[in-house]
Amino acid sequence: MNSNQQLLKGSLSVIILKLLEEQERMYGYEITQKVKALTAGQMAITEGALYPALHKLEAEGLLTTETQVVEGRARKYYSLTKDGHTEAVSRISELGIMLENLQRLLTLKPAI
């Protein structure tokens, strides 16, 4: 696992919540493609990480699902619940603060 993927794994749930906040509903494959497109292929979510994360968020009551038949097969769409919207805002803000702090630490200049 490269360092990008390690970083991605830790923030996967926030990424999913953010994407679903932007787009009303998405299915698994669509999420992987969206991440790939938004990061110009620099980051890729594996299916082995995506589905457990989606199921966990659903179990926490943050996501809800609906199934539709598309091109002869069942497609499961995920969308945010009311709690999911609230949690998305909170988690995105927390991650933002952490990234700011990380940025400060990484750009720390040696003391003169």
Added chain:
Amino acid sequence: MLTSHHLTLLRQDLRALAHVEYEEVENELLDHYATLTEQKMEAGQVFEYASANAWAELGAGPGLNAIQRDYEKNIRKQISSRHLEILKSYFRWPTVLTTLLIGVLVYIVIPILADDVLILILLLSAFIQMAVIQYCYYENKKMAGTSKKIIWDSLGYRAGILLNSAGFFLNMRSTGVIFGAQGPLQIHAGIAAILSFIAIIYSMSFIQLYRENFSYKTTH
């Protein structure tokens, strides 16, 4: 677009090579597998190559089976935490009053009863768990192929814990090693009261779980 024959072939891969057995997981992974295959076919690959490449990209059998195992774990965790919540709720207001009254009643009644009657009561409590296990077994068979099977598996296992504990305790009596010929229940009425109380509370928790229809928040 894939034909229904293509979809059947992909579904067979999931069942035979990744051992995906739950309908909900299968449908979700099939859609992913099919979409990935279609994308490769659009890029000019024939179905056989496209599906083989998509399969490898998905992590092949072990990778996909790991998703199913995680799914099972997730549902078991929900059942387990709900069961624990129910058990804890007996010790919280307003249920705590009923729990205390049951506890006091058990404590008063136990010393009055003969050893054999106590054993019968414990056996009856254990019988409830046996009934739960049996019921779980039949439901499990009925629900094969759906995620509800995981619930019945999990509940059967939980019911088995108390049944085995009761069996262990009663067998200790028959060996006479620890408690002698008189039997443990008459000598230690307090222990017998606690055991009976736990058995009753544990059995009640199953009734409550059943009334809730074992709701869980994955797959619909």
